[in-house]
Amino acid sequence: MNNIKKNISMKFSIGFLAVLMLSFGSCKRSDDPVGGNGEAKLNVQIDGVSFEEDNIDFDKKSSTNGSVASGIVKDTSLVYDDFVVDVKMTQDNDRSNRTVSNHTVYRGSDANMAAAVTKTTELTKGTKYRLVAFNADGSFNQAKDYTYGNEGATSGMSLDAGKKYTFVAYSINSANDPLPDLVYTNSVTTFANAKLVDVSKDLMVFVLKDKQLTYGDNKLGVILKHRFSMITTRLTMDSKMTGSIKTLANTTIGKVDASATFNFNGETITYKNNQSTFAAINFPTLGTGLRDVTSYPTLLINPAATNKTLNFGTITIDDETKTNFSIANIRVNPGCKYNLNLNFRTCTQEVKLADDALNWRYPETGDRKGCYDPKTGEIWKNGTLLTKTLSAPASNYGFTFDITELDNAVNMEVNGVKILTDPKEGQIQFQTYDNTANGEGIITRNIKFADGTEYGTGNIGNIWTLKGSAATPLIRIIISKTGEVTMLGSKTSNGPLVQLVLKGSLKFNNVPWKTSGVNTIKVTQKVSNTTFVVGRGYGQAKIACK
Secondary structure, three states, rough: HHHHHHHHHHHHHHHHHHHHHHHHHHHHHHOOOHOOOEEEEEEEEEEEEOOOOOOOOOOOOOOOOOOOOOOOOOOOEEEEEOEEEEEEEOOOOOOOEEOOOOOOEOOOOOOOOOOOEEOEOOOOOOOEEEEEEEOOOOHHHHHHEEOOOHHOOOOOOEEOOOEEEEEEEEEEOOOOOOOOOOOOHHHOOEEHHEEEEEEOOOOOOOOEEEEEOOOOOEEEEEEEOOOOOEEEEEEEEOOOOOOOOOEEEEEEEEEEEEEEEOOOOEEEEEOOOOOOOEOOOOOOOOOOOEOEOOOOOOOEOOEEEEEEEEEEEEEEEEEEEEEEEEEEEEEOOEEEEEEEEEEOOOOEEEEEEEEEEEEOEEEEEOOOEEEEEOOOOOOOOOOOEEEEEEEOOOOOOOOOEEEEEEOOEEEEEOOOOOOOOOOOOOOOOOOOOHHHHHOOOEEEEOEEOOOOOOOOOOOOOOOOOOOOOOOOEEEEEEEEEOOEEEEEOOOOOOEEEEEEEOOOOOOOOOOOOOOEEEEEEEEEEEEEOEEEEEEEEEEEOOOOOO
């Protein structure tokens, strides 16, 4: 009897356990996303921002009569009476954002100023954006505002697992400006009727339809796509051109629209098409003058076009001021980013000197207290001034001194006026070092590159370790026809020349240059052991461009 009860009790326990396990399994499956029940938490993640690619044939030539055909001429030079503008496009030069994907496509250059880049970059920290969810039937569900880099401050969306949604994210690429509100056609709050009206800022949009969510946490990766065009304008001066860019006023591109409406259904843009606006192109402060200046990106709200015009209200370059100077036939496509590069150069021919007085090399003396001339035995002690004088014929575009080797300072005097007056160093000094042992104390570098880098620092070698050639000089000193002094230098041997500027409050003196008669030029170096300057000087005569 006890055994029977024991068996019955065991059967009951096993049966009860089986029922309990089935019940537990059934409860767990009720929250399974396949069943479509339970809460789906949605968190947004911005994976970057991107531009469209402008799919045009960059190698196709224009018609021979100069008008632009269906294709685009690769590079061009616009010839004017006294100067030439080389127009071309390069890869995106925007370094303000970090590239976060390798899907970068660069295109070549063209005469119609058209180039584009597909590039995914990181959104700027602090930028505001909005995420909107629509139900499967298109009706509005909810919206939340976020700040990039601080998404944790906003709770995720609470939605239903197993259901499908359409998600919209948008931004005007600003941390301060308020986000525009969605407007609905006939006040019907559905995805099909949603739009952003009269947007005049940098609109970026993301749309994802029929996204099914699962139970628990869901992450929505978003890439915001720019919907309007962007152009960055860079002006450079050829290394043979004198002077600098001193004025850029009222620089615009147009005509374009002031705003446009974005329709989410179909992702279309409705432009005003009144072409009433000239978009202002803004440049950094020029200071006393720059030879290489890049504008801030300029927003263009315009349908596809090839007839936009860049206009300089006033531009002062190479000591000449021009008004209403323009570059025509600029191409823009919506959502594309362009880099317009204009290189200015003038047309000249050399006026050669009669002698080679700008070229010497003197090794240090055995006691290391100066240098000497191996040919004559003449000795110059450290701290003394070594001077060479020459006569330069008159030229209507100034004088150029190309240095291929230098150790490690130099100065120049033109018709009695030094190009630099530095009470401490007395010359243009490219090196900082302690020369106390030779009675000179601390020698201090007084010149740097326009970007703030210097010789002998970082990855740039000391000046005496670098070399140039006749075609690629190490240092170029340019005296303009009005006596303005400009210096260019290369950061590597035989590298490209970039602008050099004096440090602190030092400024180059304006020197008197004669366009008729003879100019007297003195090149000086303060002796500091091995002393050399290797190069050549030549006048420049301006000729008509062809």
